[in-house]
Amino acid sequence: MPSVRNQLTFVLAAVHALSSHDQRHLLLDDLDLSRGTLLVRRQGKTDHTLYLDELTFRLARQWRAERHRRWPSSTNPYLLVTVCTAVDDTHPAVNPQPGSTA
16 A cells, blocks of 8 residues: 555645645645645745645645654755655755655
8 A cells, every 4th residue: 555645745736736846835834734735835836725635634734744754854945855865964855856755
């Protein structure tokens, strides 16, 4: 079964039409579970607010909990991180190449 992060990225692409570039640049602070929204910031364009459906909301909540459980002291500001980027002091976005480390 795919990881929660992979399920979330699939749903963000398939349901909400977010490109991999958009997803790699989502910030943890852009996810507002109390409002059920996700802010998508696109350089040179107006910010876009996604209103999360039940599936996306559940996966986003599960991912945030898993991210915190796996890397509680991570200061990487991006929503989607990997085992490499979560602990990297330079705070990189997730690698755009397929097969990046989970």
